[in-house]
Amino acid sequence: MKGKMKAVVKYTEATGFDYVDVDIPAIGANDVLIKVKGTTICGSDIHAYHSAPGILDMMSLPVVLGHETCGDVVEVGSCVTSVKVGDVISPEPHIYCGHCYYCQNDAALNCLDLGLFGLDRNGAFAEYASLPENVCWKHPAGTSYELGAIHEPLGVAMHGVMSGEINGKSVAIFGCGPIGLFAVGAAQTFGATRVFALEVAPKRLEMARKLFPDITVINPKEQDPVKIITEATGGLGADVAIELSGSAAALKQTFKVIRREGRVSLVGVVSGAIEIEVHKDIVLKEARVNGVFGREIWRSWWQVRQMLDTGKFDPLPIITHRFPLKDYAEAIELAASGEAGKVLLYPEA
Ligand SMILES: [Zn+2]
Ligand SMILES: [Zn+2]
Incomplete structure (x- = not known):
């Protein structure tokens, strides 16, 4: 043309x-x-x-x-x-x-x-x-x-959520920007039993509460997420933490909220070097950590279609x-x- x-x-x-x-x-x-x-x-x-x-x-x-x-x-x-x-x-x-x-x-x-x-x-x-x-x-x-x-950003969220087991798991989602909110919907659709969503921006907190009335929304500026999540999971910690906020402080906290043998999936763009207590947070916990960049081609796209087909999450x-x-x-x-x-x-x- x-x-x-x-x-x-x-x-x-x-x-x-x-x-x-x-x-x-x-x-x-x-x-x-x-x-x-x-x-x-x-x-x-x-x-x-x-x-x-x-x-x-x-x-x-x-x-x-x-x-x-x-x-x-x-x-x-x-x-x-x-x-x-x-x-x-x-x-x-x-x-x-x-x-x-x-x-x-x-x-x-x-x-x-x-x-x-x-x-x-x-x-x-x-x-x-x-x-x-x-x-x-x-x-x-x-x-x-x-x-x-x-579909493309939904696929990013999906790849983060599905890069380990999610069915029957408790999940802490750091960041309620669009990708974070997509991740909450994906985690719920694919069987997460308990979802915690962390955010500091008032508008995004409001969206998370409105769209997902049955999850626990936490503002880390006002509440201690480690305490809330640990208590709510019988003292264990969450099975999965997904970092989507791009905040260095949030990234450090993902390792604190997971249980032993928990999974941390890192999606958000955090620039520069960050100090992590590797021995305490990863080695002793036998934590699994993975990075997420983009979507699995074409697995994430199919998973998005399957999620939408359920009608559970709009x-x-x-x-x-x-x-x-x-x-x-x-x-x-x-x-x-x-x-x-x-x-x-x-x-x-
Ligand atoms: Zn994009
Ligand atoms: Zn190639």
């Missing part, structure tokens, strides 16, 4: 983006062109906006931002067989090579030649986006574009704000403020 489109682009390492006219992306033989219907703002988009340390190394400028998206397929390359015009798809933004050690060992998320849709290649803060066929996730008929757009209320693409700056500011859930950008055309 030839022509111009509106897009949010980062041109230089200076703070900010630009809202500009660019060419509609050309597609290759193995690519798909989508008409973008909505794209939610990720923490990485906020970091990219502010040119935060670390993020620029992952980017190739200039680039169209945005990766949590959903749209209609409007054109397919000559070799594409599994996707057709009219399908509603979301991209797995980790564009994997399919040929390296990890891709061939059921771990494409750790691909050695990973391309990042919306960071090192053009993404979906735009009217159209092109992506390879092999990263298209086809939604079943009736899936709304907004629900489609949040993640849509976690999208709290919607802005036209041109108001991206205001939207990013709001998303960064802790005063919102997921914030969605939509192209007006």
Whole structure:
């Protein structure tokens, strides 16, 4: 498809983006062109906006931002067989090579030649986006574009929750931003018996309490989470702790709230070095610790579908704000403020 489109682009390492006219992306033989219907703002988009340390190394400028998206397929390359015009798809933004050690060992998320849709290649803060066929996730008929757009962050939460046993377990979830709230829903759907959710921002505390009336919501500024969780678990501690807040203090506390042989899964982006009492918190406890980056391809996506199919958890209320693409700056500011859930950008055309 030839022509111009509106897009949010980062041109230089200076703070900010630009809202500009660019060419509609050309597609290759193995690519798909989508008409973008909505794209939610990720923490990485906020970091990219502010040119935060670390993020620029992952980017190739200039680039169209945005990766949590959903749209209609409007054109397919000559070799594409599994996707057709009219399908509603979301991209797995980790564009994997399919040929390296990890891709061939059921771990494409750790691909050695990973391309990042919306960071090192053009993404979906735009009217159209092109992506390879092999990263298209086809939604079943009736899936709304907004629900489609949040499959990617739902998958991150899912990978964190499902990177160990969850059925019948007690779980402490650190951080009630959108991914934290998604993780609460995923943990409950897949059988966690007791969920504790920790958060300090008033708006997010309120959302956690409202969306999940049967969990224990803790504000660590006012209450001692270690005491509450230890007492509530018969003096043992939680089976699982998942860190999604990106706070160093929270990360340290995950090791204090788990029981012996408990699991700590680290998802949130905590920059810099952190001191942990390794012997006391990990060795003597025989704790298991794992990092979580992105989604398991495609296991996490299937788990998200299975979760949604149960009807037990509706993640849509976690999208709290919607802005036209041109108001991206205001939207990013709001998303960064802790005063919102997921914030969605939509192209007006
Ligand atoms: Zn994301
Ligand atoms: Zn690979």
